Amino acid sequence: MHVSSKKSPLTWAVHISVVALVALWLFPTVGLFVSSFRTADQIANTGWWKALFTQERQAPAIRIAGNEEEIDGQFVIAGNLFESDEVEISKWGTSSRAPEAYVPGDSVDVGDGASLTVAADGAFRLSAPQSFGDSRLPRVFTTATRPPEFTLENYRFVLFDPGNREGMARAFFNTLTVTIPATIIPIVIAAFAAYALAWMRFPGRSLLIAAVVGLLVVPLQLALIPLLRLHNEIGIGKGYLGVWLAHTGFGLPLAIYLLRNYMVGLPRDIIENARVDGATDFQIFVKIILPLSFPALASFAIFQFLWTWNDLLVALVFLIDSTGETTVMTKQIVELLGTRGGNWEILATSAFVSIAVPLVVFFAMQKYLVRGLLAGSVK
Amino acid sequence: MHPALQGLITIIVGVGGCVGYFYFSNQFLDRVLFPATGKHAGRNINRANQIRPWLFLFPALFALGLYLAYPVFATLWLSVTDRDAGGAFVGLANYSQMFGEPKFWEAMTNNMLWLIIVPAFSTGFGLLAAQLTDRISWGGIAKSLIFMPMAISFVGAAVIWKLVYDTRPVGQDQIGVLNAVWLSFDGGVWSVLVLKLVPIALVAIFAAFMGFVIYQTLRPVIGREKGHGETHWWGYVLRGLLSLAAVWMLWLSLGSILSLFSASLPYGEPQTWLTIPFWNSIFLMVVLVWIQTGFAMVILSAALRGIPEETIEAAVIDGANPFQIFFKIKVPQIMSTIVVVWTTITIVVLKVFDIVFAMTNGQWETQVLANYMYDKLFRANDWGVGSASAMIIMLLVTPILAWNVYNARKETR
Known part of the structure; x- marks a missing residue:
C-alpha cells in the first residue's frame, strides 16, 4: 500500500514473513498429500519431506x-x-x-x-x-x-479394490447422498422466509429476525437426544431422511440470515414497480428476487455443502446405524484412525479422498465463500 | 432402493413440494379464500396480504421451531429428569452428580483454556496475516492458501495433524515432523536458545499483554479517569470476568515461565505428544487455530481495507512509523470487527467435538465439554447428565446470543 511503497527493508521482511506463514500453513496438508502417494514401506521408514530427494x-x-x-x-x-x-x-x-x-x-x-x-x-x-x-x-x-518414487496404488486400493471392506467408495457415495439434498432443501425454504422477512410488512417481523439471529448460535448439541427420540417416535429412525431433516433445521438460521441481509439490500424501486404493475408476491419472488440473489444463494450453498460434507456429529447421531451400511467418510476415517492407526498409506489416502472435493469447491467458488462470510459476520 | 436414487427422489419431492406448497397456497389464498373480485375486493386483498407473509414463513418457522427451539426446552427438561426412573423429575440431581465428577471439571478447565487460547491466537494470526498480505502483490494467493484449511473437515485436519505428531520408537527415522524437529536438538547452546529462551520470551510477552489487558479493563473501575460516559452494571460484570480470565492467563504464563526455566528437557527421546497432559490440549488447539486463522484473516482484511485512507495519511504526515499506524490507527478502527471475529470463533470452540473425538477421544486429560456430553449421551447412555452438560454449553453461549439479539433488535428498529 501507500505507506511504504518504496522497497525498504521492511517490505522484504513482509515478503519473508508471508512466505514463512504460508509455508507453515501449507506444510501439514502437503505432508498428507505426499504421503498418500508413497508405499507403506516408504512411509514407515522415512519422513515424507525426504520423499522428493534421492x-x-x-x-x-x-x-x-x-x-x-x-x-x-x-x-x-x-x-x-x-x-x-x-x-x-x-x-x-x-x-x-x-x-x-x-x-x-x-x-x-x-x-x-x-x-x-x-x-x-x-x-x-x-x-x-x-x-x-x-x-x-x-x-x-x-x-x-x-530416486523419488510415487505410486497410485493407495488410491486404487482405497477407492476401487472390491476386496477392501474399509474402502472409501461406498462412504463417498453415502456422503454425497447426505450432502446434496441437505444443501438444496434449506435454500428453497430459507429463500421464501428471507423474502418475507425482507420485503413484506407484518406485525412481529423484527421479533422474528431477532429470533433467527438468536438461533444462529444455539449449539446443535442440545438437539441430539430430543430429536433422535422424536425421529424414533414418528418412525423415521436413523437414516437419510432424518439426517436431511436435521441438516435442514440446523442450516436454516444462517440461510435465512444471509439471504435476508442480501435481499434487504436489493433496490426498492424494482420491487415497487413490479407491485404497481400488478405482479403478485410469488411472481416478484420467483422472477426478480431469486435471480438477483444468486450471489447470496451461492454463498450459502457453499457453506452448507462444506458443513454437511465435513460433518461428523450429525451423521453419527441421526444417520449411521449399527449395520454401518450408511457410513459417511468422516466416520470411516475415525474408524480407520482406531483400527489402522499405523497404516499411514491408507489413512492419508482416505483422508485425502474426503478432503479433495471440498478443496475443489473451495478453490473454484472462493469468491462467493468470502462474500458470504463478510455478509454473515460483519455488520 | 439405492440411496442415490432415494436422494434424487428426495430432492425432487422436497424441492418440488416446497415450490408447490408456496405456489398453491398463494393461489388458494388469492382465488378461493380472499378472491380479489366481487364487492369485497379491496378488503380481500388486504386480508390476503396480511396472511401471505405467514405462508412464506411457515416451513422455515416450523423447521426452526422443531429443530432448534424445541430441543432447548426438551434438553432442559431431560436434564432435570431421570430416564431410568421413567422420566421422573429429580430436580438438580443430575447437575450435582455431574459437578461431582472430576472428568467434568477437567472438561471445564480445558474448555476455558480453549476459549481463551484459540480465539486469541486465531484472531492474532489472522490480523497479522491480513495486515501482511494486504501489502504485497501476491497477497491474494497467500490469502487463499492460508484460508484453505477452512474447507478441510475437522476429521481430515485430525488425520493431517496426527501425522505431524506421529512418534516412532528410538532408533528409527521419525516420520512425524514435530519429532523430527525435536530430535534435531541435542541440548547444546542452540537448543537452549530455541527451546528455552525464545519460548520464555514469547510467554513473557503474552504475560505482559495480559497485564496490559488487566490494567486496561480495571482502570475505569478503579476510577482514576471519569467521564467516559456512564457504565452499566453489566459493564462492571464484563470487566470483572475479563480481568479474571486475564489474571488466570497471567498466572498460567508465569507458572510456565518458571517451569520452562527449571525443566530439564528429555533431548534425544522421541515424544508421544498427544499423551503429555496439558501440552496435548495445546497440540489439539493448534489444529483449530490452524483452521480458524483463515476465517479471521479474510474478515479482518476486509475491515482493514474499509479504513478511511485519510486517517492513515494524516498519521503518516504526523510522522508515525508503521507499527504506530497499525496499533494506534488501524486496530482501534476495526475493534468492532475484531470483537465479531472473536465471538464467532468462540462459538466454534464451544462446539468443538470432532477434533478431540478423532485425535484423543478425551484421554490423557484432553476432555472438552462437547465430547464429555457425547460420552455421556451415547456411550454411558446417561441422558440426564448428558443433557445437563449440554445445558452448560448453552449457558456459555447465552451471553453471546443475548448480545447478538440485542444488536439485531437495535438495527431493525
Whole structure:
C-alpha cells in the first residue's frame, strides 16, 4: 500500500514473513498429500519431506527368483533385484544379522557350493555346480540409494479394490447422498422466509429476525437426544431422511440470515414497480428476487455443502446405524484412525479422498465463500 | 432402493413440494379464500396480504421451531429428569452428580483454556496475516492458501495433524515432523536458545499483554479517569470476568515461565505428544487455530481495507512509523470487527467435538465439554447428565446470543 511503497527493508521482511506463514500453513496438508502417494514401506521408514530427494536406505529383503539355466556345467540364475534401473547399491548382505556385509561385486558363498554376486545396479548371478531344484533361494538385503518414487496404488486400493471392506467408495457415495439434498432443501425454504422477512410488512417481523439471529448460535448439541427420540417416535429412525431433516433445521438460521441481509439490500424501486404493475408476491419472488440473489444463494450453498460434507456429529447421531451400511467418510476415517492407526498409506489416502472435493469447491467458488462470510459476520 | 436414487427422489419431492406448497397456497389464498373480485375486493386483498407473509414463513418457522427451539426446552427438561426412573423429575440431581465428577471439571478447565487460547491466537494470526498480505502483490494467493484449511473437515485436519505428531520408537527415522524437529536438538547452546529462551520470551510477552489487558479493563473501575460516559452494571460484570480470565492467563504464563526455566528437557527421546497432559490440549488447539486463522484473516482484511485512507495519511504526515499506524490507527478502527471475529470463533470452540473425538477421544486429560456430553449421551447412555452438560454449553453461549439479539433488535428498529 501507500505507506511504504518504496522497497525498504521492511517490505522484504513482509515478503519473508508471508512466505514463512504460508509455508507453515501449507506444510501439514502437503505432508498428507505426499504421503498418500508413497508405499507403506516408504512411509514407515522415512519422513515424507525426504520423499522428493534421492535417498539411501536399507530395503526389505528380496528373495532371489528366476529361471535356471545351465551354462558350461554350472547352473545359473541371473536377473535384476529391482525393476527401476536408477537404484544404486552401496552395500548388501544375505542375512538379517549382517545386512551390510558385502560391497557390490563381491562373490559370496551361500552354501552347497553355490556362489552369489550382486552388482551395484542390482544385477545378480547365482551359480552352483548342481541344479537348485525346489530348494529355497537365498534372500538379499540391500542398502541402496534410490530416486523419488510415487505410486497410485493407495488410491486404487482405497477407492476401487472390491476386496477392501474399509474402502472409501461406498462412504463417498453415502456422503454425497447426505450432502446434496441437505444443501438444496434449506435454500428453497430459507429463500421464501428471507423474502418475507425482507420485503413484506407484518406485525412481529423484527421479533422474528431477532429470533433467527438468536438461533444462529444455539449449539446443535442440545438437539441430539430430543430429536433422535422424536425421529424414533414418528418412525423415521436413523437414516437419510432424518439426517436431511436435521441438516435442514440446523442450516436454516444462517440461510435465512444471509439471504435476508442480501435481499434487504436489493433496490426498492424494482420491487415497487413490479407491485404497481400488478405482479403478485410469488411472481416478484420467483422472477426478480431469486435471480438477483444468486450471489447470496451461492454463498450459502457453499457453506452448507462444506458443513454437511465435513460433518461428523450429525451423521453419527441421526444417520449411521449399527449395520454401518450408511457410513459417511468422516466416520470411516475415525474408524480407520482406531483400527489402522499405523497404516499411514491408507489413512492419508482416505483422508485425502474426503478432503479433495471440498478443496475443489473451495478453490473454484472462493469468491462467493468470502462474500458470504463478510455478509454473515460483519455488520 | 439405492440411496442415490432415494436422494434424487428426495430432492425432487422436497424441492418440488416446497415450490408447490408456496405456489398453491398463494393461489388458494388469492382465488378461493380472499378472491380479489366481487364487492369485497379491496378488503380481500388486504386480508390476503396480511396472511401471505405467514405462508412464506411457515416451513422455515416450523423447521426452526422443531429443530432448534424445541430441543432447548426438551434438553432442559431431560436434564432435570431421570430416564431410568421413567422420566421422573429429580430436580438438580443430575447437575450435582455431574459437578461431582472430576472428568467434568477437567472438561471445564480445558474448555476455558480453549476459549481463551484459540480465539486469541486465531484472531492474532489472522490480523497479522491480513495486515501482511494486504501489502504485497501476491497477497491474494497467500490469502487463499492460508484460508484453505477452512474447507478441510475437522476429521481430515485430525488425520493431517496426527501425522505431524506421529512418534516412532528410538532408533528409527521419525516420520512425524514435530519429532523430527525435536530430535534435531541435542541440548547444546542452540537448543537452549530455541527451546528455552525464545519460548520464555514469547510467554513473557503474552504475560505482559495480559497485564496490559488487566490494567486496561480495571482502570475505569478503579476510577482514576471519569467521564467516559456512564457504565452499566453489566459493564462492571464484563470487566470483572475479563480481568479474571486475564489474571488466570497471567498466572498460567508465569507458572510456565518458571517451569520452562527449571525443566530439564528429555533431548534425544522421541515424544508421544498427544499423551503429555496439558501440552496435548495445546497440540489439539493448534489444529483449530490452524483452521480458524483463515476465517479471521479474510474478515479482518476486509475491515482493514474499509479504513478511511485519510486517517492513515494524516498519521503518516504526523510522522508515525508503521507499527504506530497499525496499533494506534488501524486496530482501534476495526475493534468492532475484531470483537465479531472473536465471538464467532468462540462459538466454534464451544462446539468443538470432532477434533478431540478423532485425535484423543478425551484421554490423557484432553476432555472438552462437547465430547464429555457425547460420552455421556451415547456411550454411558446417561441422558440426564448428558443433557445437563449440554445445558452448560448453552449457558456459555447465552451471553453471546443475548448480545447478538440485542444488536439485531437495535438495527431493525
